[in-house]
Amino acid sequence: MNIDSTAQRNTKQRSAVSAVLNETEGFNSAQDLHAILRDRGERVGLTTVYRTLQGLADAGEIDVMRPPGGEHLYRRCSQGHHHHLVCRSCGRAVEVEGPAVESWADRVAAKHGFVDVSHTMEIFGTCPECAAKR
Amino acid sequence: MNIDSTAQRNTKQRSAVSAVLNETEGFNSAQDLHAILRDRGERVGLTTVYRTLQGLADAGEIDVMRPPGGEHLYRRCSQGHHHHLVCRSCGRAVEVEGPAVESWADRVAAKHGFVDVSHTMEIFGTCPECAAKR
DNA sequence: GCGCTTTTGACAATCATTATCATTGTCAGC
DNA sequence: GCTGACAATGATAATGATTGTCAAAAGCGC
Numbered sequence: 001m002n003i004d005s006t007a008q009r010n011t012k013q014r015s016a017v018s019a020v021l022n023e024t025e026g027f028n029s030a031q032d033l034h035a036i037l038r039d040r041g042e043r044v045g046l047t048t049v050y051r052t053l054q055g056l057a058d059a060g061e062i063d064v065m066r067p068p069g070g071e072h073l074y075r076r077c078s079q080g081h082h083h084h085l086v087c088r089s090c091g092r093a094v095e096v097e098g099p100a101v102e103s104w105a106d107r108v109a110a111k112h113g114f115v116d117v118s119h120t121m122e123i124f125g126t127c128p129e130c131a132a133k134r
Numbered sequence: 135m136n137i138d139s140t141a142q143r144n145t146k147q148r149s150a151v152s153a154v155l156n157e158t159e160g161f162n163s164a165q166d167l168h169a170i171l172r173d174r175g176e177r178v179g180l181t182t183v184y185r186t187l188q189g190l191a192d193a194g195e196i197d198v199m200r201p202p203g204g205e206h207l208y209r210r211c212s213q214g215h216h217h218h219l220v221c222r223s224c225g226r227a228v229e230v231e232g233p234a235v236e237s238w239a240d241r242v243a244a245k246h247g248f249v250d251v252s253h254t255m256e257i258f259g260t261c262p263e264c265a266a267k268r
Numbered sequence: 269g270c271g272c273t274t275t276t277g278a279c280a281a282t283c284a285t286t287a288t289c290a291t292t293g294t295c296a297g298c
Numbered sequence: 299g300c301t302g303a304c305a306a307t308g309a310t311a312a313t314g315a316t317t318g319t320c321a322a323a324a325g326c327g328c
Binding site for chain 2: 068096104113122128
Binding site for chain 1: 273274275276277278279
């Protein structure tokens, strides 16, 4: 029997994926991460990358985003609940907090009798640099 | 010349898809809609369903949602910008408005110099009926 | 070191969505 | 009401990210 079911083992692959996430700045797709690991000479299977990312996401250590019409993107984020302001053009992401939004979502859901509430929010736009280039 | 570039033609298929969207209540996937049309005896290709839905979505006549780990869902919605409170269990969706959220998103984006801003938000929860059943 | 258990990873399978392209249906002008 | 140009359709194949499979290869506790 186990109270916490997170009986994870430390493996090179897990560390490698985590390391890449630490060093990269913006969001990366699973395939991107796999390619990066490949370039570094780390021998990690694509399947393992996916599994590791899922695990980290479940553990709340990384953030997942599903941009419209694209693949899943992963990023190591600061702890706690927050949202992202993402540049449509260059992919740069800014973490933003909105306590007002959180409470609004909870309030609305409660008003309709919904329980076990979660929410997702992404803001898309063009960042100043990209806007200037055009 | 044409001020609006939507030079769409009226076809039976387009009407059929639109009709189904009018009659169904919650969110439907493209494949669901295709199945419904099939059952009705309407002969509409899956490709056309996808194309029609895309067109309607672009025109802002229907709403698209990308639930975590699922396919795209479409629904005819009231005009104007709004968000959805969706039941995780039965799929029932409630339209909600949050002017505070809109302005917050715009404000945050502006503060970081982002332009041409849009955003997406979905609230997930368990509706009272489904919560009671458990 | 030993053995049990988890993890890995090459490959195949899945599945929603998109591209292709010849055929068909619409609409505008006559 | 015809007709012809051109958009729309749809059966099928292609795409591509993600997931399943399962034998082989590490970890970890002893």
